[in-house]
Every structure is written in C-alpha cells, then in structure tokens.
Amino acid sequence: MTVSTLLQRRHKVLGDQSPLFYDEPLHLVRGEGVWLYDINGKRYLDVYNNVPSVGHCHPHVVAALSNQAAKLNIHTRYLDEGIVAYAERLTATFADPLDAVMFTCTGSEANELALRIARFASGGHGVIVSDYNYHGNSTSLAEVTTALPAPEPFGRHARAVPIPNLYHAKQGVSADQLAEEYAAKVAGAIASLKADGIKPAALLIDTLFANEGLPRLPAGFVDKAVALIREAGGLFIADEVQAGFARTGEHLWGHQAHKVVPDIVTLGKPMGNGHPLAGLVSSRELIESFGRNAMYFNTFGGSPVAAAVGMAVLDVIENEQLLANAHQVGAHVHTRLQKLAEKHAIIGDVRGKGLFFAMELVRDRASKEPAGAEARIIVNTMRENGVLISKIGPADNILKLRPPLVFSIANADLFVDTLDHVLSRL
Amino acid sequence: MTVSTLLQRRHKVLGDQSPLFYDEPLHLVRGEGVWLYDINGKRYLDVYNNVPSVGHCHPHVVAALSNQAAKLNIHTRYLDEGIVAYAERLTATFADPLDAVMFTCTGSEANELALRIARFASGGHGVIVSDYNYHGNSTSLAEVTTALPAPEPFGRHARAVPIPNLYHAKQGVSADQLAEEYAAKVAGAIASLKADGIKPAALLIDTLFANEGLPRLPAGFVDKAVALIREAGGLFIADEVQAGFARTGEHLWGHQAHKVVPDIVTLGKPMGNGHPLAGLVSSRELIESFGRNAMYFNTFGGSPVAAAVGMAVLDVIENEQLLANAHQVGAHVHTRLQKLAEKHAIIGDVRGKGLFFAMELVRDRASKEPAGAEARIIVNTMRENGVLISKIGPADNILKLRPPLVFSIANADLFVDTLDHVLSRL
Numbered sequence: 001m002t003v004s005t006l007l008q009r010r011h012k013v014l015g016d017q018s019p020l021f022y023d024e025p026l027h028l029v030r031g032e033g034v035w036l037y038d039i040n041g042k043r044y045l046d047v048y049n050n051v052p053s054v055g056h057c058h059p060h061v062v063a064a065l066s067n068q069a070a071k072l073n074i075h076t077r078y079l080d081e082g083i084v085a086y087a088e089r090l091t092a093t094f095a096d097p098l099d100a101v102m103f104t105c106t107g108s109e110a111n112e113l114a115l116r117i118a119r120f121a122s123g124g125h126g127v128i129v130s131d132y133n134y135h136g137n138s139t140s141l142a143e144v145t146t147a148l149p150a151p152e153p154f155g156r157h158a159r160a161v162p163i164p165n166l167y168h169a170k171q172g173v174s175a176d177q178l179a180e181e182y183a184a185k186v187a188g189a190i191a192s193l194k195a196d197g198i199k200p201a202a203l204l205i206d207t208l209f210a211n212e213g214l215p216r217l218p219a220g221f222v223d224k225a226v227a228l229i230r231e232a233g234g235l236f237i238a239d240e241v242q243a244g245f246a247r248t249g250e251h252l253w254g255h256q257a258h259k260v261v262p263d264i265v266t267l268g269k270p271m272g273n274g275h276p277l278a279g280l281v282s283s284r285e286l287i288e289s290f291g292r293n294a295m296y297f298n299t300f301g302g303s304p305v306a307a308a309v310g311m312a313v314l315d316v317i318e319n320e321q322l323l324a325n326a327h328q329v330g331a332h333v334h335t336r337l338q339k340l341a342e343k344h345a346i347i348g349d350v351r352g353k354g355l356f357f358a359m360e361l362v363r364d365r366a367s368k369e370p371a372g373a374e375a376r377i378i379v380n381t382m383r384e385n386g387v388l389i390s391k392i393g394p395a396d397n398i399l400k401l402r403p404p405l406v407f408s409i410a411n412a413d414l415f416v417d418t419l420d421h422v423l424s425r426l
Numbered sequence: 427m428t429v430s431t432l433l434q435r436r437h438k439v440l441g442d443q444s445p446l447f448y449d450e451p452l453h454l455v456r457g458e459g460v461w462l463y464d465i466n467g468k469r470y471l472d473v474y475n476n477v478p479s480v481g482h483c484h485p486h487v488v489a490a491l492s493n494q495a496a497k498l499n500i501h502t503r504y505l506d507e508g509i510v511a512y513a514e515r516l517t518a519t520f521a522d523p524l525d526a527v528m529f530t531c532t533g534s535e536a537n538e539l540a541l542r543i544a545r546f547a548s549g550g551h552g553v554i555v556s557d558y559n560y561h562g563n564s565t566s567l568a569e570v571t572t573a574l575p576a577p578e579p580f581g582r583h584a585r586a587v588p589i590p591n592l593y594h595a596k597q598g599v600s601a602d603q604l605a606e607e608y609a610a611k612v613a614g615a616i617a618s619l620k621a622d623g624i625k626p627a628a629l630l631i632d633t634l635f636a637n638e639g640l641p642r643l644p645a646g647f648v649d650k651a652v653a654l655i656r657e658a659g660g661l662f663i664a665d666e667v668q669a670g671f672a673r674t675g676e677h678l679w680g681h682q683a684h685k686v687v688p689d690i691v692t693l694g695k696p697m698g699n700g701h702p703l704a705g706l707v708s709s710r711e712l713i714e715s716f717g718r719n720a721m722y723f724n725t726f727g728g729s730p731v732a733a734a735v736g737m738a739v740l741d742v743i744e745n746e747q748l749l750a751n752a753h754q755v756g757a758h759v760h761t762r763l764q765k766l767a768e769k770h771a772i773i774g775d776v777r778g779k780g781l782f783f784a785m786e787l788v789r790d791r792a793s794k795e796p797a798g799a800e801a802r803i804i805v806n807t808m809r810e811n812g813v814l815i816s817k818i819g820p821a822d823n824i825l826k827l828r829p830p831l832v833f834s835i836a837n838a839d840l841f842v843d844t845l846d847h848v849l850s851r852l
Contacts, residue, residue, distance in 0.1 A: 003505065006505050006507060006510060007505065009510045009514065010505065010509075010510045010513075012514075012525075012526070012710065013510060013513035013514050013517055013525070013526055013527060013710075014502075014509075014510070014513055014526060014527065014528070014713075014728075015526050015528075015710050015713040015714040015717055016714055016717075017713070017714050017716075017717020017718055018502060018528075018717065019502075019503050019721065019723055020503050020504070020505070021503045021504060025504065025505045026504045026505065027504070027505040027506070027507075028498060028500060028504045028505070028506065029497075029498060030497055030498050031497070031498045031499070031500060036498075036500070049500070051500075051501070051725060051726075052499065052500070056498070056499070056500075057495065057496055057497065057498065057499065059496075062492070062495045062496045065491070065492070065495050066488070066491070066492035066495065066496075069483065069488050069491050069492065069700075069701075070483055070485075070488045070492075071455075071456055071457070071483065072454060072455060072456050072457045072462075072482070072483065073457070073478065073482070073483065073699075073700035073701075074454060074457060074462070074475070074477075074478070074482075074700070075477070076440075076444060076445075077445050077446050077447045078446070078447060078451065078452045078453070078454045079429065079432050079433065079436065079446070079451045079452065079453040079454070080453070080454065081432060081453075083436075083440075084432060084435045084436045084439060084440070087436075087439035087440055088435065088438075088439050091439055099438075099439070100438070100439055100440060100441050101439060101440065102440070102441075102444075105531040105532050105535075105702040105726070106531050106532070106535065106724065106725065106726060106727075107725065108535070108724070109531075109532065109534070109535065109563075109564075112564050112565060113563070115565065116565055116568070116577070116578070119577075119578075120577040137535075137539070137722055137723065137724060138535075138538050138564050138565070138566070139538060139541065139542055139564070139565065139566045140564070140565045140566065142542070142720070148720075148721040149719060149720060149721050150719075150720050150721070151542070151545075151546040151716070151719045151720050152542070152545075268725070269725060273499075274495075274499035274500070274726070274729065274731070275495075275499075275726075275731075276531040276702035276726035276732075284438065284439075284441055287440075287441040287443070288441040288442055288443050290443075290577070291441055291442075291443020291444065292443055293575060293576075293577045294568070294574075294575060294576050294577050295445065295574040295575050295576070296563055297445055297563065298532065298534070298563060299477060299532065299533065299694070299695060300477075300531070300532060300700070300701075300702040301532075302440075303700065305700070305701075306702075
C-alpha cells in the first residue's frame with residue numbers, strides 16, 4: 001500500500017477536504033511514549049501531540065481501558081463507583097466553588113454545554129471571545145470562531161477582542177497599558193452588545209491562548225476582563241482543553257496562572273490520553289440549576305470505561321510527576337530555543353510555558369514580517385528529519401511545539417538539535 | 427458501599443439532576459452478552475440497552491479495542507489504513523449516492539454536523555422535525571426538540587409535525603388519509619416557515635420514530651414529506667442513531683423501510699457497542715463542498731481505535747447473523763407479546779420492528795387513556811424481577827423494549843414470562 005494509493009482511497013470515502021498534516025501525508029502505524037512509527041518503520045519524535053499527553057499508548061492507561069471495557073461499559077443512568085471516584089478526584093484539584101462535573105465525549109461538546117449553561121444562568125446570549133479563537137465544531141461555536149473558516153456568519157451576538165501580545169506591542173507601550181487597552185476593548189464589546197439589545201452571557205477564552213499563538217501576555221489582564229463580564233451579568237468560561245492537565249508545568253490548570261476562579265472550566269483533549277473523554281467543572285449549584293431546566297444526557301459521556309481511563313491518566317500524571325517534568329524539561333527547551341534565536345535571525349520570538357512553546361518566525365526582526373512560507377518548509381523538513389511539529393497563527397508563521405508530557409531532556413536536545421540543523425540549511 | 431451512600435457521593439460531584447433509572451437506582455458492576463450484574467451479584471436480563479448492541483463486553487470488540495489502543499491511537503490528520511477500510515466497508519452498505527462518511531464521537535455531534543451541512547447546502551435555516559423528537563444535546567438540537575425540557579425556546583425556525591399513528595387514528599380514517607394529512611401538515615410547515623421569511627434547510631427525522639413511541643405508521647408517508655422538503659430546497663436527514671445497525675431486523679438501516687434515499691444519514695449509539703463512535707454518511711460531493719467552506723475537525727472522531735472498534739462491530743453483526751436474529755427473535759417476541767395482550771387489558775397496543783418494541787399501556791382500550799403511573803410501577807417491578815426495561819412517550823405510558831441484538835428465543839421467553847407475571851400481579 002503506497003501512500004498515494006491510500007490517499008486516493010481516503011479521498012474517496014472521507015472526501016478530499018478531511019484535513020491532513022504535511023505536504024507528503026504521514027502513514028503512521030505505531031506509537032509509544034514520545035515516538036511515532038510510520039509504515040516503513042521510520043521513527044518520529046512527537047513534538048506536536050498534546051492529546052496522548054502521558055505518552056502514546058501508555059501501558060497503564062491501555063490496561064485500564066481494556067480491563068474496564070471487558071467488565072462493564074454502560075451509560076451513567078445506572079450507579080457506578082468508578083465514575084463517582086473519578087469525579088471526586090478530578091473536582092478535588094479545583095478551587096472553590098468548582099466542585100461538580102458534567103462529562104461529555106469531546107471538548108467541542110464541553111464548550112457547547114458551557115455556553116448553554118452560561119446562557120441559561122445569565123439569561124443573556126452575547127459571547128465575548130478572543131480574536132483568532134477556536135473552541136469547537138458545533139454551530140454555536142462556529143458562530144463565534146475567527147480562527148477557522150465556517151459557513152456560518154460571525155454572530156451578531158459575538159464580539160472578538162484581540163488578545164494583547166507584548167511581542168507585538170508598539171515601542172514604549174508598557175504591559176500595564178496593554179492590559180488596560182484590552183480591558184477597555186472588552187468594556188467596549190460589552191457596551192456594543194448592549195447597544196444591539198444583546199445581554200452578555202459569557203467571556204469564553206482559552207487560558208493559554210493556544211490558537212492565538214501563545215501570545216506574550218501582560219500580567220493580570222484576564223482578571224480585569226473577568227471582572228467586567230461579571231459586572232455585566234455574564235460568566236467566565238475558561239477553556240482548558242489545551243491548557244489543562246499539567247501542560248503549563250506551573251499548575252494543573254491554565255487558569256491558575258490568573259488570579260480569578262472561572263465560573264465554568266471546560267476540559268478535553270489530554271483528559272483520556274486519546275479516549276473520547278471531556279467535560280466541564282463548575283459549581284454544583286450551577287449544574288443542578290441548569291439540570292432542573294434541561295434534561296442533559298450524554299450517552300457515552302462519563303461511562304465506566306471513560307472514568308477508568310481518566311483515572312489512569314491522573315495516576316500517570318502523579319506517579320511520573322509530569323507537572324514537575326513539564327516544568328523542568330520545559331525550562332530546558334526554553335533556554336535552548338532562546339540560544340537558537342541568537343543564531344537564527346528568522347526566530348523573532350520564543351515563548352511558552354511548561355511543554356507548550358510558540359516560536360514566531362519573521363523575515364525581519366524590526367518589521368516582524370511573518371515568515372509563513374518558511375514556517376511551512378521548516379515543518380515539512382523537520383518531518384523529513386524525524387521530528388513532528390506544526391504551525392499556527394493568522395499568518396501561519398508560528399511553530400506549534402507541544403510534545404507529550406513524558407518528554408525527556410534527551411528528547412528535548414534531539415528536537416532542538418534537529419531544528420538547529422533544519423534552520424541552518426534553510 | 428450501600429446504594430444510598432454511593433448515591434449521595436454521586437449527587438455531590440455530578441449534581442442531583444444527572445438522570446438515573448428506577449425508583450431505586452441500580453448499581454451495576456459487570457455486563458456480559460444480554461446480562462448485567464449488580465453489586466450483590468444479582469443478574470438482570472437487559473431488554474433496554476441498544477448501545478451494547480452486539481452484547482455487553484463482546485470479546486471480539488473488546489479485543490479490537492484493546493489491541494488497537496496498545497498500538498496507535500491518534501487523530502485523522504495522519505494516514506491510517508484502518509479508518510479508510512472501515513469507511514469503505516461502512517459506506518458500501520448504503521445506496522447511491524451515499525458514498526462518503528464523516529466521523530464524530532456522538533450521535534449529537536453527528537446530528538449537529540448534519541444540520542450544519544444541510545444549512546450550508548440549502549442556504550436555508552428552517553428545520554422540520556416530528557413532534558416529540560429528540561436528536562441530541564447541543565444548542566441547535568435543543569432548539570428543535572419537543573421531547574425533553576430545554577431552557578432554549580423552541581426555534582422560530584423550527585416546526586414540529588406530529589407523526590401519524592394508526593393506533594390513535596379516528597375510527598374510519600384510513601392509512602392513506604393519515605399519510606395525506608401528514609403530508610399536508612408538512613406542506614403547511616414549509617409554507618409557515620416561508621411566511622416568516624425562513625428558507626427550509628432540512629427535514630430531520632428518526633426513521634423508526636423511537637422517541638415518538640414507535641408509532642404504527644401508514645405506508646409511504648415519509649416519502650411524501652421528503653418530496654415536499656426537497657421541492658422547497660431542503661435536505662432529508664435520516665437519524666439512524668437508534669434505527670441503524672440491524673436493529674429493525676429488516677434492513678441494516680431504518681430508512682430502507684421507506685422508498686426514498688436520504689441526503690444525509692446520521693449514525694451513533696450501537697456503532698461502537700459503547701465506544702464513543704458516531705458519524706454521518708452522505709455523498710462525497712456534499713461532504714467535499716461543505717469541507718471547502720468549513721474546516722471541520724473532530725479530534726477523537728475516526729481515530730484508529732474508533733475504526734477498529736467499528737469494524738469489529740460490523741464483524742459481529744455479520745458473523746453472528748444479527749440482522750436475521752433480530753428478525754427471527756423479534757417475530758417470536760412480537761407473537762408472544764400479542765398473546766399477552768389478549769390476557770392483559772392494560773396492553774393497548776403492541777408494535778415494533780425487529781428487536782425494538784413499544785407496548786402502549788392504557789387504562790381503557792376504547793378511550794386509550796394513558797396508563798403512565800402503571801407503566802412506572804411495571805418498569806420498577808420488572809427490575810425487581812430481574813428484567814431491565816424502560817418507558818417513553820409524552821405520557822410515559824409506552825414500554826420501551828430494546829435488547830441487545832444477541833437476544834435469544836430463551837431470553838425472549840424469560841422476558842415475556844416475567845412481564846406476564848408482573849402484569850398479573852399489578
């Protein structure tokens with residue numbers, strides 16, 4: 001089976017628009033830890049995938065999945081101790097009043113449900129998002145997205161506010177000023193909604209701003225926006241689908257980098273290490289109040305299998321000290337990437353937290369002209385050299401570096417050395 | 427761990443509105459074939475669950491899940507032969523032009539995506555559903571549902587048309603007249619949408635009308651409604667989340683009982699025998715045309731694990747001849763339930779197809795007054811007697827009987843004998 005034959009077969013049954021990575025798509029057959037193997041036995045270091053966050057095919061997670069699937073796999077309308085124990089362990093990691101959970105299968109479902117709850121609780125419909133956001137694939141989320149094409153027009157009830165980025169700030173503008181400007185824009189968005197007769201329901205943001213390219217953030221700017229949305233009767237929904245589960249190396253949850261506790265936190269991607277497990281954490285009061293007015297049920301959400309997998313993921317994060325690892329290895333990568341920037345002028349900025357990095361590529365450090373075409377070449381050449389990365393941002397010029405959390409110092413060195421090699425031959 | 431302690435713990439972390447079956451919730455610990463076992467080792471015959479359709483914890487499906495999860499579990503932006511082979515096998519079971527598939531994780535996601543595609547393709551927004559419908563838990567689906575409480579108001583763009591039911595037809599009214607009346611109501615709904623300036627996008631119906639209580643349908647009535655929606659520029663979305671995968675014992679797909687081929691077919695529940703696997707089948711042309719305008723991606727949808735599980739489910743349906751089994755055992759159950767109706771006056775009507783039955787309970791056969799309170803007692807007494815069933819319908823008086831497809835003649839006899847016993851002591 002050649003790649004082109006498989007590709008043709010795929011186009012026929014999935015359509016030719018189903019997204020694929022790389023100019024030459026990669027035919028994978030096996031994964032283990034930080035490694036992925038293609039059909040020819042070639043090994044790739046995975047510096048992209050944040051879903052298999054405790055490592056591809058982690059044996060503890062696979063065993064939990066297999067054992068529970070062989071024993072009982074049923075919905076939540078029967079009692080099951082596993083799901084309750086998992087919910088207890090998960091909610092215990094959040095600050096008050098975040099003490100209850102609703103399970104879904106995907107991050108899109110979690111954000112969709114969060115919007116339903118916020119609209120119910122606020123009586124409003126308006127949503128403030130960041131400019132260049134993506135929170136999921138449903139109609140309601142497509143109506144507020146600006147990061148991906150969607151046939152739905154951007155909602156009359158939606159306002160997209162650009163996230164401040166110190167790297168792109170005008171010279172002489174301080175972090176405090178940037179934060180103030182952002183707060184003023186959020187206030188403006190709220191006023192503009194109200195002027196259109198739309199009551200604000202929620203501020204919905206990814207606490208790491210991953211799709212926005214992990215901007216270099218001024219301190220405290222989120223807290224100010226949250227105060228404003230709450231004043232206007234809306235809720236703060238923190239999308240932790242990318243930022244959660246120890247990714248940042250600082251805290252288990254991305255929102256802990258800000259002072260304020262969200263009203264709703266949505267979870268997804270790494271939650272089941274690839275098993276479709278997602279959900280939201282909020283206060284029991286809010287969840288019960290919504291439940292008295294909506295019969296929400298998710299057939300596969302929170303099954304005994306999902307709970308066993310989720311529990312196993314938390315085990316691995318604890319047992320293998322992945323929060324500390326993300327911090328330590330992340331710091332090492334950061335230092336090495338910054339050194340690389342001294343050598344390669346194309347590296348405009350290196351930023352990130354824990355094991356999530358963005359490297360902004362520019363044609364000129366003064367003008368910061370995006371090096372989008374170069375980013376594409378680099379991503380594809382890295383793949384040829386056995387390292388998987390990707391790119392993001394409105395100009396597609398920001399390298400997206402986000403390995404499984406079991407990434408070691410040796411993995412980090414291999415990655416940076418390969419990047420150095422590729423940049424040198426650009 | 428007593429049931430009440432576990433229930434209290436559950437309320438604390440999932441909220442007290444998370445739905446549970448039975449007056450005394452059931453604490454299950456194991457499932458095998460058609461059997462479920464509670465914490466005390468008590469065995470229950472499962473005559474309710476259509477998700478574990480090839481049997482609880484089927485070893486072939488569990489092995490496929492475990493083996494693939496240990497090998498590779500990744501998203502669809504890399505090439506994988508398993509997903510292509512599964513898509514080929516799945517789409518081959520549909521008539522032209524249904525030749526391509528998009529994978530999601532849940533039936534809600536499948537119906538949500540189908541609506542997005544129908545709205546994109548038609549340029550319209552209006553949706554015609556049945557009265558007493560439920561198609562999923564997202565905002566767009568909550569806006570068109572009438573079967574479950576939702577805080578979202580019923581959409582200005584939605585019209586709910588009651589499905590004809592020969593059992594409830596006025597004396598002297600023929601099946602043909604009922605079908606004509608339904609077509610006239612659909613035509614009226616289309617006209618009413620247009621009068622409000624809303625272009626119709628879709629007719630969205632469950633081809634078995636499960637939530638509607640499996641009405642006794644006049645022949646050909648769906649085909650007429652489909653002709654009308656197409657004339658108005660809308661699409662026909664057949665929701666096969668409950669009707670699909672051999673449930674009806676007649677065809678693999680519920681819509682095959684009607685003459686017309688849908689524009690989009692949505693799939694879910696039994697597709698992965700409990701693994702979160704769902705999707706939609708449509709024409710490649712429509713899927714690609716949507717894809718050129720929308721970047722749709724589903725992180726866990728169509729993973730190699732999902733594909734392996736879906737393939738294993740199709741294997742079992744074929745190898746164990748579950749379509750024929752649903753037909754044969756279904757016919758046996760039907761005959762026996764009809765005999766039971768001769769003995770128990772509370773049984774107003776027995777209807778269904780394959781292994782999906784509805785038994786409508788009435789206080790009086792002439793007035794057909796719903797016996798809702800009695801249905802509740804019967805469902806709970808059946809559970810005490812080791813048989814799991816449920817109830818549906820606006821008056822909650824229709825027993826919902828829907829065992830795994832591996833249900834045997836002996837299972838059927840145990841079920842009917844127990845029901846006879848419970849009805850005799852009512």
